[in-house]
Amino acid sequence: MNTKKPFSKDIIYLENVAEVTDKIVEKLRIDVNQKLRRFGGVVGISGGIDSSVCLGLAAKAFGPDKVTAIMMPEKDSSPESEMLARKLAAAFGVKSLHLDNITGALDGFRCYERRDEAVKRVFPEYDPRTYKMKIVVKQRGLFNNLPPMFSLTIIAPDGSQKDKPLHTNEYLQIVASSNFKQRSRMTTLYYYAEALHYAVIGTPNKHEQEQGFFVKYGDGGADVMPIGNLYKTQVYQLAKYLGVPQEIIDRTPTTDTYSAEQTQEEFFYQLPFELMDRFWYGYENGYSPEEVAKVMGETPERVAALYNNFERKRRTTDYLRMEPIRDYYRG
Amino acid sequence: MNIAEIKQNVQAYISENTFASKDKITESTLVFKEGFLDSMGLVMLITFLEEKFGIETTDADMVEENFESINAISEFVSKKLA
Numbered sequence: 001m002n003t004k005k006p007f008s009k010d011i012i013y014l015e016n017v018a019e020v021t022d023k024i025v026e027k028l029r030i031d032v033n034q035k036l037r038r039f040g041g042v043v044g045i046s047g048g049i050d051s052s053v054c055l056g057l058a059a060k061a062f063g064p065d066k067v068t069a070i071m072m073p074e075k076d077s078s079p080e081s082e083m084l085a086r087k088l089a090a091a092f093g094v095k096s097l098h099l100d101n102i103t104g105a106l107d108g109f110r111c112y113e114r115r116d117e118a119v120k121r122v123f124p125e126y127d128p129r130t131y132k133m134k135i136v137v138k139q140r141g142l143f144n145n146l147p148p149m150f151s152l153t154i155i156a157p158d159g160s161q162k163d164k165p166l167h168t169n170e171y172l173q174i175v176a177s178s179n180f181k182q183r184s185r186m187t188t189l190y191y192y193a194e195a196l197h198y199a200v201i202g203t204p205n206k207h208e209q210e211q212g213f214f215v216k217y218g219d220g221g222a223d224v225m226p227i228g229n230l231y232k233t234q235v236y237q238l239a240k241y242l243g244v245p246q247e248i249i250d251r252t253p254t255t256d257t258y259s260a261e262q263t264q265e266e267f268f269y270q271l272p273f274e275l276m277d278r279f280w281y282g283y284e285n286g287y288s289p290e291e292v293a294k295v296m297g298e299t300p301e302r303v304a305a306l307y308n309n310f311e312r313k314r315r316t317t318d319y320l321r322m323e324p325i326r327d328y329y330r331g
Numbered sequence: 332m333n334i335a336e337i338k339q340n341v342q343a344y345i346s347e348n349t350f351a352s353k354d355k356i357t358e359s360t361l362v363f364k365e366g367f368l369d370s371m372g373l374v375m376l377i378t379f380l381e382e383k384f385g386i387e388t389t390d391a392d393m394v395e396e397n398f399e400s401i402n403a404i405s406e407f408v409s410k411k412l413a
Contacts, residue, residue, distance in 0.1 A: 137370075138393065146393065146398055147368075148370055165388070167381075169378075312366045316370075
């Protein structure tokens with residue numbers, strides 16, 4: 001008998017948040033204590049919703065005294081993140097809170113210098129001391145078979161903006177140098193994890209995992225990922241249930257990667273998460289484009305194009321999720 | 332450069348950069364829809380076309396009809412060169 005529920009806008013919501021939270025917490029405790037044989041968890045917190053929920057889950061799983069929260073700002077980070085991180089740690093009773101500014105490490109890697117060199121090739125007038133920059137996707141929409149193009153935006157001290165499409169070398173150099181940020185954070189988290197004999201609790205959610213919106217061996221480097229199967233809507237449900245401070249819940253998700261403010265929708269997803277969640281749910285649970293289109297006020301053709309887009313995104317980001325390939329010659 | 336030469340160059344580029352044999356990607360294969368090229372592939376393709384053929388692409392050019400297949404890309408380049 002087919003028991004699949006008809007598709008609806010509410011289908012995305014967890015019916016029993018307390019029960020789901022308990023299950024995740026229980027599994028987290030078993031995984032970390034019994035499988036990984038570690039005493040507790042280290043969580044990198046950014047002032048964003050995903051890391052906040054992970055801290056709350058870890059505090060419930062191991063007890064607040066077996067959880068260490070690490071803030072790792074750098075010179076492009078939002079200044080309010082530190083204040084939010086302190087409130088968050090206090091909300092969950094986590095006393096072990098460390099502030100490790102990674103700007104010096106990034107200078108050592110020549111992260112900013114390499115990035116700015118590429119930006120200047122596109123905009124010679126760019127001065128990193130006074131200008132801000134970000135990469136944005138050209139919004140052709142996800143209902144299109146052609147992937148988005150990336151463009152570089154610079155913001156002058158007087159607030160005026162310039163935008164140019166990015167070519168291969170500059171795009172790759174900006175991304176590769178920016179990825180030092182996530183990888184430096186991962187290295188810092190493992191320092192604390194090893195010093196305390198804890199596990200690193202990774203913070204990517206379902207979309208980040210499956211659409212490849214993470215840095216391999218950066219924020220994708222962790223021992224466990226307790227919200228890796230949750231849609232963003234569901235992460236927000238858990239946030240409310242766990243008692244994440246309202247200021248964090250109300251913040252627009254940002255990438256916190258480039259010097260100019262940038263939303264995740266603007267950089268990667270191209271759809272507000274409320275819509276993305278529902279379309280992705282339909283796609284991954286085998287709902288037909290016709291059924292989803294009817295509920296979401298779209299045409300079946302556009303939803304089918306969106307599904308193709310999801311499929312392509314998943315396939316083309318397989319590399320990020322792959323373990324090192326080891327099945328070579330065995331003597 | 333005539334359309335046949337453009338097509339030959341585009342085909343060679345796509346074949347080399349997707350690691351797919353020439354018989355897998357025909358002139359009418361939908362290279363993006365069928366997943367041979369992704370968003371990085373589009374950035375690289377545009378860079379290749381601009382450098383190889385000396386054309387400039389604008390935001391308005393960035394539509395599926397211009398890039399969906401080797402045929403479409405070659406037509407697009409040919410029009411730009413005209």
